[in-house]
Amino acid sequence: PGLNDGPPLAQSFDDLLGLYPDVPSVGVVPIGLTQHRDDLPNLQLVDERMAIDILNQVGKRQKSMRKRHGLGAIYAADEMFLIAKRAIPPEAYYDDYCQLENGIGMLRQLKGRFDSREGDLPRRLARPIRLCCVTGASAGPFIAELCERVTRKVKNLEVQPLVVDNDFWGRSVTVSGLLTAGDIGDSFMRAGLDVDAAVLPPECLNTDGLFLDDETVPGLRDTIELPVLESEYDFVQTILNATTAVRSAQPVGVAQQSLLKNLII
Numbered sequence: 001p002g003l004n005d006g007p008p009l010a011q012s013f014d015d016l017l018g019l020y021p022d023v024p025s026v027g028v029v030p031i032g033l034t035q036h037r038d039d040l041p042n043l044q045l046v047d048e049r050m051a052i053d054i055l056n057q058v059g060k061r062q063k064s065m066r067k068r069h070g071l072g073a074i075y076a077a078d079e080m081f082l083i084a085k086r087a088i089p090p091e092a093y094y095d096d097y098c099q100l101e102n103g104i105g106m107l108r109q110l111k112g113r114f115d116s117r118e119g120d121l122p123r124r125l126a127r128p129i130r131l132c133c134v135t136g137a138s139a140g141p142f143i144a145e146l147c148e149r150v151t152r153k154v155k156n157l158e159v160q161p162l163v164v165d166n167d168f169w170g171r172s173v174t175v176s177g178l179l180t181a182g183d184i185g186d187s188f189m190r191a192g193l194d195v196d197a198a199v200l201p202p203e204c205l206n207t208d209g210l211f212l213d214d215e216t217v218p219g220l221r222d223t224i225e226l227p228v229l230e231s232e233y234d235f236v237q238t239i240l241n242a243t244t245a246v247r248s249a250q251p252v253g254v255a256q257q258s259l260l261k262n263l264i265i
Helices: 006-017 048-069 078-083 106-120 140-153 181-191 217-224 235-248
Strands: 026-028 074-076 124-135 155-163 197-199
Touching (some): 006 026, 006 048, 006 074, 048 074, 048 078, 078 106, 106 140, 106 235, 124 140, 124 181, 124 235, 155 181, 155 235, 181 217, 197 235
Parallel strands (some): 026 074, 124 155, 124 197
């Protein structure tokens, strides 16, 4: 905002879309700023008014690209819709989810997969199990809705969301994948949750099994004194595997990562 919004942003959209299909898709993501900005330019976040304007620009160009090429080619990030206080669009908006690795369409895919697989959940568990699903502020309402639906459907299963504020990078950073073990542990302890296991959001860990604060899953497990399960992108499968892990009372750590690789959220 104030640097490359307005006419320069519109020109960027048109220049990039003019290169289709050599540039097959364009993702439009609001700037993210941490609290660690000493001696850096004073940049501003995208606000609601600007997000609405950007979504209108993207929508107009997507409509034109669909008419000319049969697909949208330009897609706004989930965060842009949240900032604008608009509903996440239907699956058709995202075509083949070509920008999913940039987090564009993740919330729609998460809900779509849950809707299609909700019937795979059991009617009841043999004994009570309580799970905590960790999430960031952006996805908080969506994860809370899915937790409520699972709890309502499966007798003897309670799934609670834990929305974690990002104090490591700053609270303007709201995506789940940038949460640290320190913030997760602190939030869990403050909440005083009485659960059997905690399930992480996807992308919290790098390929070495480290959070962004260099902490590990076993370290977080020791902090909250509960099993900590990794996850990916299918909430139903996460629940099925998490309840199995809790019933089996298997220790969950680095040695079990291959076993839990299919835990998905």
